[in-house]
Amino acid sequence: MSYVDAGYAVALASLCVYALALALRRRRWEHALKAVRTEVPPPATAADDPAGPASGARL
Amino acid sequence: MSTHSEELGTSPRWLTVVGLLGLVALGFTVWLGLWITPPDQVQGNLARLLYIHPPIATVALYWAGGVALAGSLLYLWPRTRSFFWDRLAASAVEVGAVFAALTCVTGSIWGRPAWGAWWTWDARLTSSALLFILEVGYLALRRVPADPHLRARRSAIAALLIALDVPIVHFSVDWWQTLHQGGTVLDPGFNLHVHGSMAWTFLLGFIAFSLLFVWLLGVRYRIEALQDQLCDRELEVSLSDRWREGTELAGVGAAGPTEPDGGAA
Numbered sequence: 280m281s282y283v284d285a286g287y288a289v290a291l292a293s294l295c296v297y298a299l300a301l302a303l304r305r306r307r308w309e310h311a312l313k314a315v316r317t318e319v320p321p322p323a324t325a326a327d328d329p330a331g332p333a334s335g336a337r338l
Numbered sequence: 339m340s341t342h343s344e345e346l347g348t349s350p351r352w353l354t355v356v357g358l359l360g361l362v363a364l365g366f367t368v369w370l371g372l373w374i375t376p377p378d379q380v381q382g383n384l385a386r387l388l389y390i391h392p393p394i395a396t397v398a399l400y401w402a403g404g405v406a407l408a409g410s411l412l413y414l415w416p417r418t419r420s421f422f423w424d425r426l427a428a429s430a431v432e433v434g435a436v437f438a439a440l441t442c443v444t445g446s447i448w449g450r451p452a453w454g455a456w457w458t459w460d461a462r463l464t465s466s467a468l469l470f471i472l473e474v475g476y477l478a479l480r481r482v483p484a485d486p487h488l489r490a491r492r493s494a495i496a497a498l499l500i501a502l503d504v505p506i507v508h509f510s511v512d513w514w515q516t517l518h519q520g521g522t523v524l525d526p527g528f529n530l531h532v533h534g535s536m537a538w539t540f541l542l543g544f545i546a547f548s549l550l551f552v553w554l555l556g557v558r559y560r561i562e563a564l565q566d567q568l569c570d571r572e573l574e575v576s577l578s579d580r581w582r583e584g585t586e587l588a589g590v591g592a593a594g595p596t597e598p599d600g601g602a603a
Contacts, residue, residue: 286387286447287368290394290440294550297436301557308564315571 353556360549367546370539378536385536387448393543395441397551398469399507402434405555407501410494421566424490427497428480429558433551435473441466453517461510462518469507472500486566 280288371389378385409427412418445463446456457463476496480489511520532540 281383282447282451283372283383283386286444287372287390289447290390290444291364291368293436293440293443298550298554298557301554301561305557305561305564308561308568312564312568312571315568315575 353553356549356556357553360546360553363542363546363549367539367543370535370542375535375539381452384448384451387444389539389543390547391441391444391448392540393547394437394444395466396544397547398434398437398441398466399504401548401551402430402437403469403501403504405430406434406497407504410497410501413490413494421486421490424493425559425562425566426555428476428493429555429562431473431476431497431500433554433558435470435477436554437547437551438466438470438473442470458517460516460518461514462507462516465503465507465510469500469503472496472503476500486569 367389371386375386375389377383406427409423409425409430413420413423413427442463445466449458450456476493479496480493482489482492484492510516511518530537
C-alpha cells in the first residue's frame with residue numbers, strides 16, 4: 280500500500296467510524312429520552328394541586 | 339436566559355440532504371484525486387494526498403474554530419446568552435478535534451516520503467498538535483460535573499483559549515521559516531498555486547469536507563440537546579416524586595398519630 284492510499288484510507292475510515300459512532304450515540308439518547316417520557320408518569324402540575332410546584336420548576 | 343428545555347435547533351431533513359451532498363462530493367473528490375488528476379511535476383503521485391489534507395485542515399482550523407469561537411462569545415455576551423450557543427460551541431470543538439487529529443495524521447503520512455520524517459517540531463505541526471490537545475482539554479473540562487451555567491461559562495472561556503491558537507497555526511508558516519511550506523492553494527497575495535483539474539479537485543475537496551463538517555456538527559448538536567432534555571426531564575421527575583412523597587406524609591400527619599394497638603391517641 281502506498282502512502283497516498285494509506286492517507287486516503289485512514290482519513291475516510293476515521294470519518295466513517297466517527298459518523299457511525301455519532302449516529303449510534305444519537306439513537307441511544309433518543310431512546311433514553313423516549314423511555315423516560317413514556318415509562319414515568321408526568322409530574323404533578325398546578326392543575327393537580329394548587330399548592331404544588333409548577334411543571335418544569337427548577338432548583 | 340433560556341433553559342435546557344428549548345426546542346432542538348436542527349432540522350433532520352436539511353441535515354440529511356447536507357450529509358448526502360457531502361458524501362457525493364467526497365466520492366467525486368476521491369475519484370478525481372486518485373484516478374483523474376495528473377501526477378504533480380515535482381511530487382508525483384504524492385501530491386494526491388494534498389486533495390484531502392488542506393481541506394481537512396481548513397475544517398479543523400477555520401470552520402470548527404470559528405463556530406466554537408462565535409458560539410462561546412455569544413454565550414458569554416449577556417444579551418445573547420443561551421444554551422444553544424454553548425451546545426453549538428461544544429459540538430464544534432468535538433468535531434474539530436477529530437479533524438485536527440486527521441490533519442496531523444494525513445500530514446504525517448505525506449511528510450514521511452516528502453520530508454523523510456513522520457514528525458518534526460516544525461512551527462505549523464507543533465501549533466496544529468497544540469490545537470488538538472487544547473480541544474481534548476476542552477472536552478475533558480466539559481465532563482467535570484458542575485451546574486450547567488458554570489459548565490457553559492468554563493467551556494466558553496476554554497474555547498477562547500483554543501481560538502487564540504488558530505491565528506498562530508495560520509501565520510506560523512509566515513512568522514517562522516521552518517520545514518512546512520506556505521499556503522498550498524493560495525499564497526498570502528491570494529494567487530492560486532494550482533490550476534486546471536487539480537484546482538477543481540481541490541475546490542471539490544473543500545466543499546465536500548465542509549458539507550461533512552456541517553452534517554457532523556448538526557448530529558453532534560442534536561446529541562448535546564438530547565442529553566440536556568433528558569437531564570431536565572429527570573430533574574422534573576425527581577421533583578415530582580419528592581413533592582408526591584411530601585404530600586403523602588402531610589396527609590398521614592393530618593390524620594393524626596395512631597397507637598400500635600389501633601386505638602386513637
